[in-house]
Amino acid sequence: MIRQPFKARTPEELISLLSAVAMAILAAIIVMVLYYGREIIIPIALAVLLSFVLAPLVRLVQRLRIPRSLAVVSVVVIAFAFIFAMGSLLATQLAQLAGDLPRYQSTISEKIQSFRETTAGRGTLERASSMLKDLSKELDKPKEAANSLGTIAAPKAASPKPVPVEVLQPDPGALESLQTLISPLLHPLATTGIIVIFVIFILLQREDLRNRLIRLAGSDDLQRTTAALDDAASRLSRLFLIQLLLNGSFGIIIGMGLWLIGVPSAILWGILAAVLRFVPYIGAVIAAAFPLALAVAVDPTWTMLLWTIALFVVVEPVVGHVLEPMVYGHSTGLSPVAVVASATFWTALWGPIGLVLATPLTVCLVVLGRHVERLEFLDVMFGDRPALSPPEIFYQRMLAGDPTEASAKAEEFLKERSLGSYYDEVALRGLQLAQADAERGALAPDRLTKIRDAVQEFANNISEQDERPSPKVNPTTDVEATSAIEGVAEDAPYESLRVLRKEDLPSEWQGDHPVLCLAGRNPIDEAAAIMLAQLTDAHGLSSRVEAAGALSTANIFRLETAGVAIACLVYMDASSPAHMRYSVRRLRRKLPKATIILGCWMKDIDPAALESLREGAKADLAAATLGGALKLCIEATGVDSLGTGAEGQISKITAAS
Incomplete structure (x- = not known):
């Protein structure tokens, strides 16, 4: 070895x-x-x-x-x-x-007996109980027989008469009685005293404590940190105060309802319901268990139990799903898993009091994590905000070869925005992350191909969505004149671009695929070209995608160019201007009459740098976004890019509702 x-x-x-x-x-x-x-x-x-x-x-x-x-x-x-x-x-x-409680024993016994009579001879539990009784009798028989024989064989011995012993304790004095009375109260009183003292000093010194926390945070931006912590403190105060009022109201309603139903100690259960409701998800269930058990014990019938169930079933959803969203929204800022994990953790540490304090304490930790950089991991672990941004989620799903989940996320986005906006704001930025990893050698060639294939499947999933008119479009909106550079997505809003009809296009644009989208150097560029091709198809310009290497010396002669009116050369990085120049030169020889667009879709590229790349590559036009490239393609047809009245159909690709 x-x-x-x-x-x-x-x-x-x-x-x-x-x-x-x-x-x-x-x-x-x-x-x-x-x-x-x-x-x-x-x-x-x-x-x-x-x-x-x-x-x-x-x-x-x-x-x-x-x-x-x-x-x-x-x-x-x-x-x-x-x-x-x-x-x-x-x-x-x-x-x-x-x-x-002793008065309710007879009611419980009657209900148990009634249940047994109902299931007698038929229930599995009844048969198991009868079998265990028979086995117990069989096991006891030898012991009884042995005792019987021993009694016959041995003469009865005279048992000594027990001598009674009585221990007399002196009557406790006044001091001992007082000590017995006070000793159970010492610990709660001491705890209460500590709480009162700390509450007073925290309220008196809250600004000083805030300044010390800012110092511990170690932020260089004093103004921003101060404003953030002040805002966090005010939000926490409002959250806890409103939660206290809502839970108190919940307890009052439950207590009054139980009193009207006739459940004993209704005030006790109302207070318990108010306290336990600080525990999300399971607090109300735990609070309901006690009055339900008491209703079974008190009422000879099942009416009280049913009314108690109805009370909790009605009140809890109304408070949780109607009042709470109206007052401060659905969320406390914690993820559901964090709520369960925090409840388990604090209960294991501190017992029942930890269960009640779990959510408020974890909310405080999450707020600190959002405003103190050193504690950001707390917000990531327990907060309800997504741990990854939408572009990161898109890239991660493509990297994992799972376009299905990415498609589901996209459908949520497409309910409000256009597909082009999703591609520019989410998918393209996700590909920029992939390109950055590829440049530093973190992605092998097979992983790049896997990402390309996942993007292709993602585009196929999204292409099944319907085209729907945008209700937010103003058809009379002015659009800037055509420029050689379209770098910002807002300069070419997708909602204002019309869907072209083939019969309205010039003759040179009526071929099978008038738009040719070519990948620059690698599969990431091809993935971006797939997105552009889908957008041009959606706007009435049929397109075809060619993989990276189609413009190489060995493959350029096999490139099919019949019917191509415009070509878009896609690059996700600007590391090789020479490669851009040679690719444009070969493409120009193959398509001397076609318009050539250079798509440079790097992160935060400025117009001056984009113009420099266009001039160096000798391309006709350049675009820094998918939206810019789409607008240039539509305007190159010579047809008005805006649709007005019945002649212009406004495009917005959205998910079916």
């Missing part, structure tokens, strides 16, 4: 490896601190979230010319008085429910 020689790592690879190890160690340390320091961190987290909720109220009180310290103290006192009142009410309801 030949051993491979040891390959030393470069300094950059070592730094990257050490950074990854350091990040993993840091993450493990943070998790350990959160777990073992939860007695302190949980009150601080609660204080931070409460400060976001109370900050707008403090500002509102300050507008009444009340000093900040007095405004903070008054708002905090009122808020915690309300919390204590809710807690007292909750404790009273729990005590009352615990005292009433």
Whole structure:
């Protein structure tokens, strides 16, 4: 066996490896601190979230010319008085429910017996239960027989009479009684005290804390960072306050509904529903489980259970899908997977309180990730914004050979915009990413061919969509005169370009394929040429695509040029002006009367550079976008590119609704 020689790592690879190890160690340390320091961190987290909720109220009180310290103290006192009142009410309801539970035992027994009678002799569970009972009797028989024989053989021994022992404890004193009463309350009171202190100081020092966070962010743009964090803080405050009001309203409606239905301890279940609704997706389900179980135990019939189910089925969708979108939109800024993952993580760390705090804490982390560059990974991991831009998604799907998903994304885009706009704004930029990877040697030739084939299949999928008139087009819009350079897509809006009819075209344009789209150097250029050909076909100019190498010395004589009126030579990079010049020269010899357009579809190419490339290649026209090339093709026919009235059909290729 030949051993491979040891390959030393470069300094950059070592730094990257050490950074990854350091990040993993840091993450493990943070998790350990959160777990073992939860007695302190949980009150601080609660204080931070409460400060976001109370900050707008403090500002509102300050507008009444009340000093900040007095405004903070008054708002905090009122808020915690309300919390204590809710807690007292909750404790009273729990005590009352615990005292009433034994009364519901008979109802539960009757329903179980009724269920057994209904399924007696027919249910699998009933048969399994009967079999287990028979087996238990068989196993107990030998033991009983042995005990019986032993009793006959052995004489009955005299058992000693037990001596009663009584231990007397002295009556507890007043101090011991007070200690027994207060000791269970010490921990909650200490936690509450920590929360109150932190809330007060956070509200008093919020500007100072903001400045320290800006310093930690390490941004060079102080104004932008300050504005971003102020905006983030105000948005979080508004989000949490509105969510608190909505969830409180949800709890009030549920409590009143359960009271009208007759479910015991309706106030308790209303408060529980309001608290648990902070947990997305599953909070309302958990809140509904308790009153549903109680409804089964209380009502001898099933009426109360059905009414309780109906209450939750009606109220939750109304609040979640009607009121919430009206107030602050559908999303909290978290992806569904992030919500479930955060709920699992915080619950494992902090228990039930972690389940309630999971979403607010994760929202805070995502907002920090969006405004602090060093924490951007949090937004990528947990945010609901796409991790990849549309051009990156297009390129990634083409690279994976999966044009189906890209077609589905395109159909969403095409419901509002034209196909040409999609090609210019998404697909062409995706091909620019592919070209950049090809230039640095990251894409092998077979991968380039795979991308070309995927783009061809993508174009075939999109070509099945209908052409629909654009409702946004103004037919009287002026269009600039024809220029040798069309570099900006907005200069040639697709919605204003007419679909030409073959009978309206000049005779030299009525061939089978009057437009010839040629790839410059590689399959990426051919993929771009496929897009242009589809656009010209959609506007009434039939086209044909030739692969890269069609203009080489060996292949130029086999190039079919019959009926070609205009040729577009497509390049996705400008690294070889000489190749452009020789290609145009060969094409000119083959098509002496045809118009030649040089399509230079590089990223952020300026008009001066485009004009320089056109002059160097001796092309007739040049375009920096698909839209520019399409407009030049239509204008080269000599037919008015704008459609007016019944004679001009405006084109907008959209997905079928």
